[in-house]
Amino acid sequence: MGRSLSAVPDYCTRVARNINIEKLQYNYLFPEISTREVEHMKKYPNAKVIRLGIGDTTEPLPDNVALSMANYARALSTPEGYKGYGFEQGNKELRKAIAETLYKDLAIKDTEVFISDGSQSEISRLQLLLGSNTTIAVQDPSFPAYIDSSVIMGQTGEFDHGSGRYGKIEYMRSSRDQLEQLVQFAQKNGSIIIFDSAYAAFVSDGSPRSIYEIPGARKVAIEVSSFSKMAGFTGVRLGWTVVPDELLYSNGFPVLHDFNRIICTCFNGASNVVQAGGLACLSPEGLKAVLSVVDYYKENAKILAESFTSLGLSVYGGVNAPYVWVHFPGSKSWDIFSEILGKTHIITVPGSGFGPGGEEFIRVTAFGHRDNILEASKRMRSLLS
Amino acid sequence: MGRSLSAVPDYCTRVARNINIEKLQYNYLFPEISTREVEHMKKYPNAKVIRLGIGDTTEPLPDNVALSMANYARALSTPEGYKGYGFEQGNKELRKAIAETLYKDLAIKDTEVFISDGSQSEISRLQLLLGSNTTIAVQDPSFPAYIDSSVIMGQTGEFDHGSGRYGKIEYMRSSRDQLEQLVQFAQKNGSIIIFDSAYAAFVSDGSPRSIYEIPGARKVAIEVSSFSKMAGFTGVRLGWTVVPDELLYSNGFPVLHDFNRIICTCFNGASNVVQAGGLACLSPEGLKAVLSVVDYYKENAKILAESFTSLGLSVYGGVNAPYVWVHFPGSKSWDIFSEILGKTHIITVPGSGFGPGGEEFIRVTAFGHRDNILEASKRMRSLLS
Known part of the structure; x- marks a missing residue:
């Protein structure tokens, strides 16, 4: 990282290294x-x-998707096509298209859909939302950003080298057909599920593509998702998160309200050029x-x-x-x-x-x-x- | 926000609202x-x-900047032009162009420059870096995301309605010509300065455009910056952060090392289409x-x-x-x-x-x-x- 860790430095600040980051193995x-x-x-x-x-996706984008971004970008050099800040929550048309195309029949409202620059960034914003006084359980094996961002947020104990696990995390062995049980468990225990549907487009045997296919999930679940794997946007960067109106903290306060506050404070919206590409993916031709x-x-x-x-x-x-x-x-x-x-x-x-x-x-x-x-x-x- | 806060809900989770977000006024x-x-x-x-x-910027982008993004986007639909994930830290050419063009004579290395999707997101990632056991001081008045993200991170006390201030934040009245004193103060007290140079392009009277113009700043300062106001990228979203090699925590550990870990875990790189636009801004014609x-x-x-x-x-x-x-x-x-x-x-x-x-x-x-x-x-x- 540019300097030897063992060299004796001539000057250090007095700011202590974040103890949570020190825990990362x-x-x-x-x-x-x-x-x-x-x-x-x-x-x-x-x-x-x-x-x-x-x-990492390797195949070219569909023509209409690339062209939509190109046209949007080109127009930014004209007085008619120039756009400044968009909504922090994302372009309204795109939020609507996601709700209507990808959550058809699941009654997700456009106002419950937040556009992100990809789910990896969004997972950390969800950690900021929930804070460090949270007890978490994670499927095992899982996408490493879930655990690492929990460690960074201070939700975990120390790493145990014997078990390969961090303290205070419940590691749940993954298995199929458990989504209904998971929702029931959350309902009984008052938990919030964060469900990552990044690979929904690959589901082909009738398994759920969204947590909201499970009855009762609107009251217990947030869903994060992404255009990365569905549409080859790994380098283009675009995702979304669904936070239902009915999801409430223990004091009755809507989670959506606080998540909106996080999005407005800790994010400033996904790129408008990229959002134009996302919208093109959801047209009948693009899809x-x-x-x-x-x-x-x-x-x-x-x-x-x-x-x-x-x-x-x-x-x-x-x-x-x-x-x-x-x-x-x-x-x-x-x-x-x-x-x-x-x-x-x-x-x-x-x-x-x-x-x-x-x-x-x-x-x-x-x-x-x-x-x-x-x-x-x-x-x-x-x-x- | 979609539902009345006063309605009695039929179901609440048992997850407590984040006390830090409750503090926000x-x-x-x-x-x-x-x-x-x-x-x-x-x-x-x-x-x-x-x-x-x-x-919010209102004037069209320069032709070459819009065209660079358009060409990059268009090429994504070809086998030769398609790109998947880029480096989390950003495109190497862009990091190099920023170091050489905007930090000319200031000896900033390309490896010390991290590309972001804008400084608002980056400020929250800096909060994740530093954690909640940090004492902060902020210029007053200031960009509200500095204070609000500190509140969300749990670095502050409660809001005091009398003074209009949060507990545990030192509010420093802004004044000019204090940058040298600020660096000296940080050196003496072992503080880390986070300097936002988003408006550097507007400086015209010889005042510093970068904190690194002040002798000794490499050992005490991080700089966040953005293409938003310099190049009309408010909706396009692109920024950068400089973390010098010599900036060390109290135990001698390089801050850059942990920041890199945060960028890899809590972010996945800025959009490649947008980075092509950023690079065009730094060409002689673009600039x-x-x-x-x-x-x-x-x-x-x-x-x-x-x-x-x-x-x-x-x-x-x-x-x-x-x-x-x-x-x-x-x-x-x-x-x-x-x-x-x-x-x-x-x-x-x-x-x-x-x-x-x-x-x-x-x-x-x-x-x-x-x-x-x-x-x-x-x-x-x-x-x-």
Whole structure:
């Protein structure tokens, strides 16, 4: 990070390092994987590395989506097309389109939809909303930003190296078909569920795409979501959050009211250029094009899952999701990660990076060009068969 | 907010409202002003309202800036031009351009520059960095997000209605020529300064545009800044933050290291389309065009300042800044705001919205079309002469 941590500095401020950040054990997962890749490339400068690590979209945007952003941007240089600050909560048309297109029949109002610059930023704003006097439970394995932002917010105890867990977090082993039970649990215990539906577009077997498909969820759940994986917006940055009117704190105060205050204070709206692209994704033409790219990635997932299965390995996911989890009983995730990288030049993600429940697994992403997916399957077959 | 706060709810969660958010006294300033405007428009539906409230840019972007974003967006629909996740810290070229163009001769490294989606979001991330066990001092009057995000983070005590101040915040009356003293104070006391240089482009009398012009500042200061006011990016959203290598916590740990962790965990990079626009702003052609728009607003500021001065009022700002502060001794800010709105249909900002030090003042913005500025000056003359 630019200076040796062991050098004796000639001057320090008197501001103490944030004790919550001191608790964090590792670098954030994905930058750590990038570092390992860079090291690998130094060792094997001519290797053709295939990246099946971070879930990063690879296929071009639909024409109408790119064109909408281009036209909006171009118009900003004209007196008629120039726009300054938009609403902190997002463009009204986009909020309406999300409510009507993606929450059709679920009675979500446009005023309950808040546009974000992506769900990772929004998760931290939700932490600011809830504050540090909150007890949290998290699915395990899970997206690391959930746990890390809770640690930063001071909601957790210290990290325990034996269990690989932070104190004061309840780690819930993930399983399917539990969404109804989860809502019932929240209703009984007065909890608030934060449901991340970033991969809803990949659900194809009738499983819920939104927490609000479960009866009673409006009173107990917030939903965060994103255009990243649905529409290839990982670098473009756009997401949304739903906070229903009926969700109330213990004193009867609406959560939506405070969330609106957070959005107005700690955010200033998503880029207007980008929001124009989001709106184009939800037009009938845009939606069709966007979902055909999702189908492409789903076919990738099928190819990967079948490859690992054919090698006699236990595979989870790959259906309803663009990720395949592969089980290596008795092995440590980071060891499998290193072995695969060293021998096949394929980047994966160690499952333990998503929590102790991910140990013994690696995760591979189905986001990628088809030829890379096929080449990766071939290399895996040579390594493992 | 969609439901009456007084209705008896049939179900509440058991999650307590965040006590820090309960401390906040008012709606965030600018949405509150928008609400007042909406009420005014209901009363006077045919009034030609002039908005000199929030500092919102009004003039079109330079051609090359809009075109750079448009071209980047258009290319996202091609296999060659498509990009997924970028670096959380921002595009390397943009970080380099900021360091070399805007911090020329100040020895800021590109690795010390972090690209943000605007300084309002970044201020909250800085609060997450520093945590709640921090004692803060803030200039008074100041941008309300500084104080409100400190309240949300739990760094403050309760609001005191008598003084108009929150407990545990030191309110420092603003004055000029104190930057060197401020750096010396921080050095002596081990404080960290967070310096907002969002209006640096408006400085024209040789006053510092960056805190790093002051000797020793690298060891005690973070600088947040933004393209919003420099380049008309209020709705486009782009900013940056400088964290020098030499800035250390009391235990010698580099602040940059933790800030990088926050950026990787609580943010996922600014939009790639928007960053292309930022880069175009810093080309020789872009910078020239952008600064000629700044000159236009500065001329507006001069016109407004001269109008109020000619009416015998005391005026602050309007030089080195796109805002004019007008003193109305013995009057309450919100009363002046209401009187001006009611009688001239001009939106201003009550100075007290920026802290108790702003009481008896209104602030008017110089961002606006020239004809509106001239018309506003005329109406003010009729009202006040």
